[in-house]
Amino acid sequence: MQESELEYSNLSELLSPYRKKERSVGRSFLNWFLENIFGMxxxxxxxxxxxxxxxxxxDAIYVDELNEEIIVFQSKTVExxxxxxxxTSLKEFAGTLNQLSTIENIELIEKGNANExxxxxxxDLKLKNxxxxxxxVKGIFITNASADQNAAEYLASNESIKLFDKKKIVEVHIDFEKQGGVNDEFVFDCSHVTPLNFSTLDNIAEVWVFTAFASDLVKMSGIEDASLFQQNVRLALGSTKVNKAIRKSILDPN
Incomplete structure (x- = not known):
């Protein structure tokens, strides 16, 4: 994907499957993001x-049970x-997030003039619970514009908001039609533990779960330049609760 594909004049082609739902450009862009970047x-x-x-x-809400987060989305398209x-837009979005930060604020939405x-x-998402x-409560701000220095400085001091401008979207977008990954064979020493083997409920895939020595992992092609993970759909998730725990474990010599 190129940044030019996210320019307003070119969005019609990218969003054509979503415009068929008779949605606005902004709502279609949000729909595209949720499916193609966020992974819904x-x-x-x-x-x-x-x-x-x-x-x-x-504009949208998603509850991440694993990371115990309520994720609020706001989308803005520019011509x-x-x-x-x-x-400015990010500060206003921070105020939007406050509407779901307390039980009292959530009740104001339930009893107020918000849309049905x-x-x-x-x-339905049981947000009060x-x-x-x-x-x-965390926020994801989505736009087909570029972030300026003021946005970067604000985000550096506000970890509750993640910005996906056109540069970031292009960076994390995975094109499944594009060749990627590593075409190679790897051998792991599993003699220290018996691997688990099972099939998915729909029998689409056979799954093997095993522990591997780090000394084997570092020998894999594509580890050093990360090309091994190019088509991993979770590659763009970044600093999640699980990833932070993995990093903490790696940094602890004990």
């Missing part, structure tokens, strides 16, 4: 979207290829 299936993406009149700045996103899709989503149980 089409049904989950449709269920997450609440963009529309009286959406309170909340000018030279348009940049500064800190948003209200239903808040109830999630907040009570310590789930953290």
């Amino acid at each position: 299936d089409d049904t989950s993406a449709d269920d997450a979207i609440c963009d529309g009149s009286q959406d309170k700045g909340i 000018s290829a030279n348009k940049t996103i500064g800190d 899709i948003l209200k239903k989503l808040v109830v 999630k907040v009570t149980n310590g789930f953290i």
Whole structure:
């Protein structure tokens, strides 16, 4: 993918499957992002979207049970290829996130003039229970513009918001039609433990689970330049709770 594909004049081709749902460009762009960058299936993406009149700045919501996070999405498309996103939109988005940060604020949405899709989503996702149980509200801001220095400086001091501008989207987008990964064979010493073997419920795949020595892993082609992971759909997830725990374990000599 090239950044030019995300320019407004070129979005019609990229978003054509989503415009068939009779959605606006902005909502179609959000739908495309949820499926192609965030990794949702089409049904989950449709269920997450609440963009529309009286959406309170909340375009979609997703609950990450594993990382105990309530993720709020806001999408903004711009028509000018030279348009940049500064800190103003991000500061406003931070205020949007506060609407789901406490039980009291969530109840204001439930009882207020928010659109019915948003209200239903808040109830169906049991957000009050999630907040009570310590789930953290985080935001993902999506745009086809480029972030400027003001945006970068604001994000450096606000870890609750992640920005996907056109540069970031191109960086993490995985083109499954493009050749990638490593064409090679690897041998692991599994003599210290018996591997687990099972098939998926639909019998599409046979799965082997085993522990491997780090000394074997570092010999694999594509480890040093990360090309081995080019088509891993989870490659772009970044600093998740699980990844942080793995890093903490690696850094601990004990």
